Amino acid sequence: QARPARRRRGRGAMEAPWAREVAEVERTLGTSAARGLSEAQVAEKREKHGYNELPKEEGTSFWALVLEQFDDPLVKILLVAAVVSAAIAFNEMHEKGEPFSVGQFVEPLVILLILILNAIVGVYQESNAEKSLEALKEMQPDNCRVNREGVFAEISARELVPGDVVELRVGDKVPADVRVAELKTTTLRVEQMALTGESVSVSKMVEPIAQDDCEIQSKSSMLFSGTTLANGHCLAIVTATGMDTEIGKIQEQLEAAAAERAEEKTPLKQKIEEFSDQLQLIISVICVSVWLINFRMFVDLENMTIDFKTAIYYFQIAVALAVAAVPEGLPTVITMCLALGTRKMAKRNAIVRKLPAVETLGCTSVICSDKTGTLTTNQMSVRQMVTCGSSDADLVLNAVTGSTYDPKDGNVDLGGKALTPAQRKLAQICSLCNESTIELNEKGKFRHVGAPTESALTVLVEKLLGGEQKASDSVVPANDEFASSVDKVATLEFTRDRKSMSVITRASGANELLVKGAPESLLERCTHVMTSNGSKT
Numbered sequence: 001q002a003r004p005a006r007r008r009r010g011r012g013a014m015e016a017p018w019a020r021e022v023a024e025v026e027r028t029l030g031t032s033a034a035r036g037l038s039e040a041q042v043a044e045k046r047e048k049h050g051y052n053e054l055p056k057e058e059g060t061s062f063w064a065l066v067l068e069q070f071d072d073p074l075v076k077i078l079l080v081a082a083v084v085s086a087a088i089a090f091n092e093m094h095e096k097g098e099p100f101s102v103g104q105f106v107e108p109l110v111i112l113l114i115l116i117l118n119a120i121v122g123v124y125q126e127s128n129a130e131k132s133l134e135a136l137k138e139m140q141p142d143n144c145r146v147n148r149e150g151v152f153a154e155i156s157a158r159e160l161v162p163g164d165v166v167e168l169r170v171g172d173k174v175p176a177d178v179r180v181a182e183l184k185t186t187t188l189r190v191e192q193m194a195l196t197g198e199s200v201s202v203s204k205m206v207e208p209i210a211q212d213d214c215e216i217q218s219k220s221s222m223l224f225s226g227t228t229l230a231n232g233h234c235l236a237i238v239t240a241t242g243m244d245t246e247i248g249k250i251q252e253q254l255e256a257a258a259a260e261r262a263e264e265k266t267p268l269k270q271k272i273e274e275f276s277d278q279l280q281l282i283i284s285v286i287c288v289s290v291w292l293i294n295f296r297m298f299v300d301l302e303n304m305t306i307d308f309k310t311a312i313y314y315f316q317i318a319v320a321l322a323v324a325a326v327p328e329g330l331p332t333v334i335t336m337c338l339a340l341g342t343r344k345m346a347k348r349n350a351i352v353r354k355l356p357a358v359e360t361l362g363c364t365s366v367i368c369s370d371k372t373g374t375l376t377t378n379q380m381s382v383r384q385m386v387t388c389g390s391s392d393a394d395l396v397l398n399a400v401t402g403s404t405y406d407p408k409d410g411n412v413d414l415g416g417k418a419l420t421p422a423q424r425k426l427a428q429i430c431s432l433c434n435e436s437t438i439e440l441n442e443k444g445k446f447r448h449v450g451a452p453t454e455s456a457l458t459v460l461v462e463k464l465l466g467g468e469q470k471a472s473d474s475v476v477p478a479n480d481e482f483a484s485s486v487d488k489v490a491t492l493e494f495t496r497d498r499k500s501m502s503v504i505t506r507a508s509g510a511n512e513l514l515v516k517g518a519p520e521s522l523l524e525r526c527t528h529v530m531t532s533n534g535s536k537t
Contacts, residue, residue: 294314379448385400425534
């Protein structure tokens with residue numbers, strides 16, 4: 001089936017925006033960070049570049065999936081055997097003048113039933129895999145905040161065109177490839193794991209870099225579609241949409257690789273085909289041999305005559321031997337074994353698109369993989385909490401259980417004691433000196449918005465104080481209580497140089513500086529510690 005021509009990559013992408021000043025990017029795209037595009041410009045650009053979306057692969061139809069299950073040499077042999085067996089049974093009924101009876105067709109019906117069950121299992125598995133793969137395409141965000149004609153509004157990310165000015169905050173997914181135009185905070189960090197596989201968030205800046213041709217990691221003035229802001233707030237100019245983005249290039253490469261390997265056969269399929277070829281040869285030799293051995297029974301060489309009735313009788317014997325030699329249960333046994341393997345992998349969130357892929361994985365000797373998000377879950381959790389006891393020399397260690405972002409997954413072992421003032425102050429700092437939050441998605445799973453480390457601290461606060469809060473619809477009521485009790489006056493984001501993050505809060509007219517960061521960075525600046533009773537030593 002012919003597919004519609006796809007817009008060629010490159011028509012919508014600006015050349016090396018990461019190496020250009022913001023003013024040059026604005027001139028090239030006919031936009032400005034202050035006003036964005038006009039509606040007329042948007043319509044013109046959409047006509048040229050299309051919508052900001054990745055083209056969806058045409059799904060395989062139900063009947064195409066069914067036919068694929070019968071595209072196997074061994075299955076084809078069984079189909080031929082079933083047809084021949086049915087023909088022989090019909091011929092016998094005709095000769096004897098017997099009425100039609102299902103009992104005469106038991107053998108071909110059993111073979112067909114086995115093949116149908118085999119096809120049902122295969123179609124069911126592949127249909128589920130297709131649905132799961134479609135769910136993976138939800139990496140692109142649905143909505144974004146864009147500036148058009150000087151007014152910010154929430155629109156569908158699909159509507160973006162090159163030149164649009166978007167506003168991005170902590171936790172937002174980048175809707176297209178964009179050039180950072182203005183920082184609203186001192187730092188801007190992005191999680192690029194979707195593109196590079198690295199879990200460490202990357203710092204971004206407004207200044208251009210010197211190289212036109214460089215790898216993704218070096219494009220420090222660019223944010224890429226599908227990545228997520230770990231902290232910071234910025235304005236950015238869209239430079240590429242749809243298939244012109246970096247994630248679009250990856251999809252194009254994957255589709256090209258899949259097309260090249262579409263006809264490549266798995267080790268199991270190769271062995272089954274070899275076995276099928278040998279089986280066909282053996283069955284053919286047996287049939288011909290049995291028929292020729294008995295040719296004197298139906299051929300009169302002296303009179304050169306043939307008894308066709310006897311010839312057909314011995315032909316039926318040869319065919320019966322051939323049908324008996326076909327392993328009718330083998331395809332079903334193979335399919336069931338692969339389906340069981342698929343089921344085990346599905347429990348570990350692995351998607352198996354084709355059943356033979358299970359066996360192929362078993363034949364793999366070397367696997368090249370990144371770590372974070374693939375071999376690990378890219379989730380962080382607090383394992384231990386340390387505060388001072390009755391003196392600065394007395395440390396109180398509390399174990400923390402739970403390894404997910406679910407606040408109710410585990411707790412803090414306080415040894416049956418109440419929270420001390422020092423532990424409450426620690427919870428306050430963890431909550432307020434923090435730009436992340438926890439959300440409950442539609443599937444009932446908890447996900448973090450922001451940096452994983454800060455999200456782990458958010459969960460710790462809930463484990464410490466969540467039980468003290470009134471009934472609430474919020475996932476993080478304790479954190480919400482802290483946020484509503486004070487006003488944040490200023491925030492100084494974490495940097496690699498300072499190795500700390502600071503927040504100035506105001507409550508009852510008094511300011512307080514809350515800081516979190518690396519121990520070696522904070523301890524050298526400290527003059528006092530808070531003991532368990534709340535006094536400062």
